[in-house]
Amino acid sequence: EIVMTQSPATLSVSPGERVTLSCRASRSVSDNLAWYQQKPGQPPSLLIYGASTRATGVPARFSGSGSGTEFTLTISSLQSEDFAVYYCQQYTIWPPFFGPGTTLDI
Amino acid sequence: QDQLVESGGGVGQPGRSLRLSCAASGFTFSSYGMHWVRQAPGKGLEWVAIISYDGRIQYFGESVKGRFSVSRDNSKNTVFLQMDSLRAEDTAMYFCAKDFRAYSATSPLDSWGRGTLVTVSS
Numbered sequence: 001e002i003v004m005t006q007s008p009a010t011l012s013v014s015p016g017e018r019v020t021l022s023c024r025a026s027r028s029v030s031d032n033l034a035w036y037q038q039k040p041g042q043p044p045s046l047l048i049y050g051a052s053t054r055a056t057g058v059p060a061r062f063s064g065s066g067s068g069t070e071f072t073l074t075i076s077s078l079q080s081e082d083f084a085v086y087y088c089q090q091y092t093i094w095p096p097f098f099g100p101g102t103t104l105d106i
Numbered sequence: 107q108d109q110l111v112e113s114g115g116g117v118g119q120p121g122r123s124l125r126l127s128c129a130a131s132g133f134t135f136s137s138y139g140m141h142w143v144r145q146a147p148g149k150g151l152e153w154v155a156i157i158s159y160d161g162r163i164q165y166f167g168e169s170v171k172g173r174f175s176v177s178r179d180n181s182k183n184t185v186f187l188q189m190d191s192l193r194a195e196d197t198a199m200y201f202c203a204k205d206f207r208a209y210s211a212t213s214p215l216d217s218w219g220r221g222t223l224v225t226v227s228s
Contacts, residue, residue, distance in 0.1 A: 034214035043218035091212050094165045098151040
C-alpha cells in the first residue's frame with residue numbers, strides 16, 4: 001500500500017494570499033494524484049487529477065504540480081469560498097488512500 | 107449531470123448489520139467503477155471499498171476486510187455496501203463516489219453523493 005502525508009495540517013491565511021499545500025507519497029505514484037476540496041457539511045469535490053489537470057469548472061487560480069512522490073496544490077489568490085479542507089489521493093494502486101488533509105483557516 | 111444518492115444509514119448495534127444503497131443517474135452506470143468512502147465525525151476521508159464496473163472485482167480497506175461486502179445491480183443503477191459485524195469505529199458518514207474514467211482500474215473520483223450517516227451504538 002502507499003501511504004499519503006500532507007503538510008501543514010492547518011494553515012491560517014487571509015483572502016488574496018498565495019497558498020501552497022504539500023502532499024507526499026510513500027513511494028512513486030507517477031502522476032496518478034488527485035486533489036479534493038471539502039467544505040463543511042458537503043461531500044468532497046474533485047479539483048485536480050493527473051497531478052496538474054483541473055477538473056471541469058475549477059477556477060484557474062487552482063494549480064497542481066509534481067510527480068513521483070512530491071506534489072503541491074497552489075491557490076494563487078485565496079477567495080473567501082476557498083476556505084475548506086483539501087485532501088490528496090493517490091490512485092495508481094489499490095487501496096487508493098487519501099492523505100489526512102490540510103485545513104485552510106482564516 | 108451525474109447524481110448519486112445514498113440511503114440506508116441509521117443506528118446499528120455492535121455486531122449487527124446494515125445495508126447501504128447508492129442510486130445513480132445521469133451517466134452510464136454499467137461503465138464505471140464505484141467506491142465507498144467514509145468520514146468519521148470531525149475526521150478525514152477513509153477509503154472503504156471499490157467494485158469494478160462489471161462487479162467482478164471488489165477490493166476493501168484493511169479496517170473493513172472480512173466484514174463488509176460490496177455489490178451492484180447494473181439493471182437498477184445501484185451499488186450496495188453490506189456492513190456486517192458492526193463496530194463502534196464504523197460510525198461515520200458514508201459516501202459513494204464514481205470513477206472519473208470508464209473501465210479503468212486507476213481513476214480519481216469525480217462525482218460524490220451527499221452521504222448517509224451510520225451510527226453504531228447499543
